[in-house]
Amino acid sequence: MQKTVCLKMTDICKSYPGVKALDHVSLELYKGEVHALLGENGAGKSTLCKIMAGAQKRDSGEYYIGDEKIEDLTPSAAKEKGISIIYQEFNLVPYLKVYENLFLGKELKKGMNTDKKAMIAKTKEILDRFNIEIDPEARISDLTNAYKQLVEIAKAVLEDAKVLCMDEPTAPLTSREVDILFKLIQELKENGVTIIYISHRLEELFEVSDRITVMRDGKYITTVNTKDTNRKELVSLMVGRELGEDFPQRDSKIGEEILRVENLSTEKTKLSNINFSLRKGEILGFAGLVGAGRTEVMRAIFGADPRTSGDIYIKGKKVEINKPIDAIEKGISLVPEDRKGQGVSLTMSIRENISLVCLKQICQAGRVNLKKDREWSEKYIKALEIKTPTMEQKVKNLSGGNQQKVAIAKWLVTNSDIIILDEPTRGIDVGAKQEIYLLMNQLIEQGKSLIMISSEMPELLGMSDRILVMHEGTITGEVSRQEATQQLILEYASGGKMSEV
Ligand SMILES: Nc1ncnc2c1ncn2[C@@H]1O[C@H](COP(=O)(O)OP(=O)(O)OP(=O)(O)O)[C@@H](O)[C@H]1O
Ligand SMILES: [Mg+2]
Structure with a gap:
């Protein structure tokens, strides 16, 4: 592969109250490579991508797209420069149709009117090209997670992305969809698109990535060639110990x-x-x-x-x-698949989420026993290694994986x-x-x-x-x-x- 550096970040730092999300992280991307980011929940992977795509501001560090030094970057400026991101949380408008989402804000026009026909045709062309069996006129809210994911990617393809961050793209997919996605990634690569690929499924990284950068606790650990490493080495690099x-x-x-x-x-x-x-x-x-x-x-x-x-x-x-x-x-209790929608209250704290389901255990004479309440939360934060500065942190401020852990903790405490x-x-x-x-x-x-x-x-x-x-x-x-x-x-x-x- 020709190694043209198409994007470079050096010494990126980013802090949130009580958390150093990124601590002097550097990353270099080659044109047309699949570059995986690997690290435990809360390691800083999504934050790095958000900074790259202009969705978050860095505190310090340098950022180049090609030869251009980037100072302030808005999401739309990032898009114009060809940096696209597919978020862990879906970003489609649920009550709009597939093609409407693809062309949102950049509708094709015929004279004064929007050219519905042309948009549907173009949408169909992209979907067909990647063997995605979705009706361009289907409503997003009627699609399963898997299909929503594919629509997100189709959208980036339409926007002519040069660097495409996929933050856990396969999480809602099963094998057949994963195969479609991997084929799609291959095609994007051949077209010179660089892909940042985040996944906790190690076997996928071996299948799809060229290089892997490992992060731990907001720090850059190393970058390895995928073909020169193995599962055991990766795990010990990311957790800092053998499992x-x-x-x-x-x-x-x-x-x-x-x-x-x-x-x-x-x-x-x-x-x-x-x-x-x-x-x-x-x-x-x-x-x-x-x-x-x-x-x-x-x-x-x-x-x-x-x-x-x-x-x-x-x-x-x-x-x-x-x-x-x-x-x-x-x-009977049910820990739902769509934890964002049904599993946790994002605006409440970790402690409040956990106490909601174990009120019985923590209530005494009709009043919440605050000491017990904290004990329960502490116990599960520790057991599941939920990464947070305090139990009072709002769930929406946690990393994706840590939000999942809260949803699960909630139900593990039921009887x-x-x-x-x-x-x-x-x-x-x-x-x-x-x-x-x-x-x-x-x-x-x-x-x-x-x-x-x-x-x-x-x-x-x-x-x-x-x-x-x-x-x-x-x-x-x-x-x-x-x-x-x-x-x-x-x-x-x-x-x-x-x-x-
Ligand atoms: N808006 C925010 N406010 C406060 N803390 C935040 C915010 N966003 C992220 N963090 C914290 O920054 C750290 C890094 O989070 P990030 O989402 O980048 O992790 P990640 O590597 O993507 O993890 P995961 O695998 O769970 O998705 C975490 O400790 C997280 O709680
Ligand atoms: Mg993440």
Whole structure:
């Protein structure tokens, strides 16, 4: 590869109250490379990208785009210079259509009027070029996260980005979409686009990146060529120590049936005839592609979506669950996939978020026991290594991964017997992932039962006692821990075993 430096940052510093987010960080990007940023939650990856794209101001340090020295940079000036960023948090306007989002603020005109036809055609051309099957006239709010992600990228392509930051682009995607994304990245690269790629999935970095810069606690650690490094080295560079086994062992003592779902169907979310049971002390994994209906099953069980049919039994007794509060009262909790929307209150502090769900434990004679309240928060901040100056920090000021940890902490403190975790480790760094696995095992040892939806195959295989696979709203396969392989699961996930088709 020809090594033309297209962007250079040196000695960048950035502080927030109580936090040194970036401490003399330097970065050099080559034209047409995929450059990964790797580091634990709160290491400063997103902050660096935001400064690059003009969304945050640096306190000090130098910044060059090509040969041009950059002083102040607004987001729109950055865009004009070809620096685009796809945020961890989606940035599309939900009630607008796909093509309207792509052309927002730069609508094509025909005379005095907007040229709807031309915009739709251009949108379709980009989507087709990358094999993205989305109707240009679909409303953003009707799309799944995976598709929203692809629309964001299509938007950057339209804007002719030269440097494109992708901040955890694959977090909401599953294997098929990841493949599409990687193909797209390859094409962008061939067109000379430089990509900054942030992901906590190490295996992806090996597949997609040319170089990797490791950050830790706001500091630059090193930059390595991807082909010259390995997983073990990267992990120890990013956490500063060696980590043990990926998946902690647990004593599986699987007991009697605790939850049974019979003939569950929904109209709006297109589930048909879902049957399964969960046993005490079991981790039941749910595999499937995006859109297979896993989240929808859980929402229906939890009373968040209406069912057209379906009975739910807890410990053999039929129960009525018509709204989430019924489910919570029956001892079911759900840690949702969309944690921003449903999992945490961004404007409240970490402590307030945690105490909301454990009011019972921290209330005495109708009053909040402040000492206990703080103890709980302290305990979970420590257990999950939530990176924050204080427990009073507003959740919106935390890094993406640390927000996820708060959402999970919230539910780990409940007393439910059945805990449903929808993508529990999405956006979480390797070290903290292990903490979450340990906490899951502890819950199991306390006699609780878990359902885990996950799009990360190693996690499904490593943690589940049994895995159910879904495809287009039905369960297409069940595999035990012993027989589970990636191949088998993918076969079921695409609609059945290949050999039987
Ligand atoms: N607006 C803000 N106010 C206060 N602190 C902030 C703000 N934005 C980021 N921080 C802090 O800066 C640090 C770096 O955050 P950043 O979002 O860059 O981390 P990250 O490496 O992207 O982590 P993750 O993998 O969790 O997304 C964190 O400690 C975070 O809490
Ligand atoms: Mg981040």
